[in-house]
Structure formats: structure tokens, C-alpha cells
Amino acid sequence: MEVNADFSRRAAVHAARLPWIPSPIPGVERRMLDRIGDEVARATSIVRYAPNSHFAPHTHGGGEEFLVIEGVFQDEHGDFPAGSYVRNPPTTQHKPGSDLGCTIFVKLWQFDPGDRTNLRLDTATAAFSPASDRPGVGLLPLFHDDREDVRLEKWAAHAEIALPLPGGMELLVLDGSFEEDGEMFETQSWLRLPAGAALKAHAGKSGCKLWIKAGHLAYPQTAPR
Helix, strand or coil, X not given: CEECCCCCCCEEEEHHHXXXXXXXXXXXXXXXXXXXXXXXXXXXXXXXXXXXXXXXXXXXXXXXXXXXXXXXXXXXXXEEECCEEEEECCXXXXXXXXXXXXXXXXXXXXXCCCCCCCEEEEHHHCCCEECCXXXXXXXXXXXXXXXXXXXXXEECCCCEEEEEECCCEEEEEEEEEEEECCEEECCCEEEEECCXXXXXXXXXXXXXXXXXXXXXXXXXXXXXX
């Protein structure tokens, strides 16, 4: 299966408008944003767990990164409420599920194969810092290495955003809205811009809060072996 699999092109998905697609696990549904591969895939998705739905224990051969959007995600490592950001690197194992139900934004098989950095952050209580070189922008760093920079950003109402993107960028709207290339992006809208592009965006009248990853699209994006 291929969904938005040409990483040299701009891709946009307004996920809140899409139907939920059942996964092989009862009670777990998803909205696919990009994907290369079948059930084992390099994938970016929004996933919804119904109450009392659970996966069997499994190993993430290519790593898993997710942000809890709503509800409470759970595994043997604890409870992860909305705002939790988690990185489970390659070779890690867990048994995920949710007693109360939850919605997460998740990326699979997109780690450096040598990455072994576990990370669990609660962004709901963390403070944003003003961006020194971008008026109207607040930053909350999540993860950084030689391949990628992951962060949350808050854009003030009507903020003008202009960024060169030598390594490309992905953005997911968590709250509020922005406009880019004549297209309006609202909650659960996702935008991917390729390496070498430039972001030119205008925040909406209430501003917006975004999950952002930059730099990673300078590297080949392939299906799991």
C-alpha cells in the first residue's frame, strides 16, 4: 500500500474529514496520512482506540513515535494522557491499549536504525519559550539529533511564518488554524513539505498549536525490509 509515498512532493491531508478505517485489531481505527508498506509499514497515521481495546505484546523493529491527542494511552510503562510525547526506539517492546479510549498521532518505522533513545514527555504541563528569531512563535523542544528536530510550536493570531526547509518539514495542527498556499489547515490537518521547499504560512485569527518535525526528509524514506 502507498499513501502520499512521493516524498519529493507537497502532501496535505485534512484528517478530521476522513472516515475511520478499521485496523486488524478490534476497536482500533486509523486515518492514514502517509504510508509505504502493508501492515508492517513506514507509516504516519492518526489512530483511535475505543475504550477497552488493546494490542498483543509486540516489538517495534523500526521504532515508534507518538503524541497523545485525546484520552489516555496505556502500556506496561504507565498511563499517558493527552499531551504525552513518546519515542520507543527500534527493538523496544510493549503491550499498548486504552481502558478509557484515546486518539494518538503515530509514526512507525522512521527511526535511525541505531537510535536507542527512549523518551517520555508530558507536554501538557511544559512551558513554551519565545522563538528569538521569529516574532509571535513559542517553542517547546521535544527531540533533536543529527537527522531531525521535533517540537511543538504556538503561533500567535495572524502570525506570518516563513522558513527555508533544506531537510523538509511535517506539521500537524493540534489546535487553531493556519493558511498555506491558499489552503486552510485546521485541527488534525497535516502538511508535509519536501526537502528544499520553503514554508510560507499565515496563522488564523485564534493562532494555532502544532506538532512539527523538520530535517528528516533529507534522508531516503523506504518501506521496512
